[in-house]
Amino acid sequence: MEQKPDFDKLFSRYLSNQATQNDLDLFFQDIKSMGEDKLKNYIDTELRTEEPLPAVSHPHLQHIFTKIEERIDRKPKSKLLLTRTWYKVAAAAAVVFGLSYLMFYNDTNQVNIVPGSSKAVLIINNEEKVLDDKTVSSFSPAAAISVTTAPDGSIIYKQISNDTTGLSALHTVTTPVGGFYKITLGDGTQVFLNAKSSIEFPVGFYGAERHVKVNGEAYFKVAKNKRMPFIVSVGGTDVKVLGTEFMINSFAKQTKTTLFEGSVQLNYLSKRQILIPGEEGISDQNGILVNQADTAATLAWTNGLFVFNDQPLINVLHELSRWYDFTFDEESIPNKRLYIRLNRNTAFKDVLQMLQTTTGLTFKIEERRLSIEN
Missing domain, CATH: 3.55.50.30 (Phage tail protein beta-alpha-beta fold)
Structure with a gap:
């Protein structure tokens, strides 16, 4: 049996942004069973550990640091902030401020609001099929395609022959508010839909290109196929790739494409733009603007x-x-x-x-x- 990491290791992984989902689960379990004084000591020690980090000066961070100091019953020492990166201060703040056993909210008027979960709806010919983490079924929408829904919150399309009959039939998966879902398309491309998002796709791919349509936010791991480019249409933007990993977000009055691996070409109106890993392209009425992306924050919801x-x-x-x-x-x-x-x-x-x-x-x-x- 694998030994559970001790709290020191979990705390270190949390503050260094290296914690896995399992680490986080264990970390929060430990905090709930830990006395408040002991937790204060951990945070107090971390905030006062001298490290050769870049200087940081930001009014909001100063406010957070002051609040942490007040919470652990010590006087604010603003000079200590200069030895902290924003991340370590913010992470420690999240430990202090994000847990109910330290601070309680008066919920007398609060309805039962809970976090989202793996759930979606599959739409075929205007008929809806509920998908969630309890769904287990299989069906065949075309001669060459098998579809399996699994309890891990995913639906898998798999091409089992070269028969092209019925492959152009369109299916749509849509997530509600408070939902997310994973889809594996017929070519092996993996798509992660965030809440309040949708994707329309053919049950299988053949011909010159692979084409899907998206609304909301989706993360793609595109299966490589040099002979058949993969094109995602969202709003007025087409994102063209051969095989890569990228995120699309169209919730604002613009479309943001963030690239993590490979390359993509953005086509918007008469504009064309190639992105490289670590860049984001924003398409709006002004054309296409390219910035450096905060890739860790962009990917966070998928983790x-x-x-x-x-x-x-x-x-x-x-x-x-x-x-x-x-x-x-x-x-x-x-x-x-x-x-x-x-x-x-x-x-x-x-x-x-x-x-x-x-x-x-x-x-x-x-x-x-x-x-x-x-």
């Missing part, structure tokens, strides 16, 4: 995490609302920027408490609608 690095509060709330299924008034959201890292299984009341402490705002939830009281 069961939320990672927000200097993100506007309104962006944070949009992503959280798609996962926890709540609404909010965009006009009432102040201009604040956040650093947050937490497990996507975190209880909603703990998420609210983290937001409340790190922003200084008071949040209220009624009938699945979030509002700010001050």
Whole structure:
């Protein structure tokens, strides 16, 4: 039997952003059984360990650090912040602020809001089939295609012969608010759909290209095939690849394509742009803008995490609302920027408490609608 890592190792992995999903589960279990004084000592020690790290100066980070200091009953020492990177401070803050046994939210008016899960709907000829982590079935939509749904939250299309009859038939998988799902297409391409997203695809591929359509957010691991380019259409943008890993997000009034491996060509109106790994291309009415990407934050949801690095509060709330299924008034959201890292299984009341402490705002939830009281 594999020995469980001790808390020191789990804590170190968490702060260095190297924790696996299993590590995180064990880490949070240990914290729940640990006394508050012991946890304070761990955080206190970590924040005061001198390391040759780059200088950091940011008002929001100073606020977080001060709050951590207050929480462990010590006076703020702003000079210590200069020896911390934003990540280690924000990660320690998440430990302090993100757990219900340290801080409790008054939920007298709170409805039962829970984290999302693996669930989707498969649409065939306008008929819907529910997909979730309990579904187990198999069927054949074409002579050369077998389809299996599995309890691990995935649906797998597999081409079993060269018969092209019926391969152009279109299927759609769509995730609701609070859902995600994994699809393996007939060519072996893997697609991860985030909440409130969809993909339309043929049951099998043949001819000159492989073409699918996406709305929302999806992560692709495209099976290599030099003779048959893979094209993803989203909004007015076409993303053309041969075999690579990339993310598409079209929730805002633009389409953002982030490349992790290989290369892609963005086609938008009359514009053409090649991306290299680590870049993101943003397509909107102004054309295509290329930036360096925060790849770790972009990939976080596929690993069961939320990672927000200097993100506007309104962006944070949009992503959280798609996962926890709540609404909010965009006009009432102040201009604040956040650093947050937490497990996507975190209880909603703990998420609210983290937001409340790190922003200084008071949040209220009624009938699945979030509002700010001050």
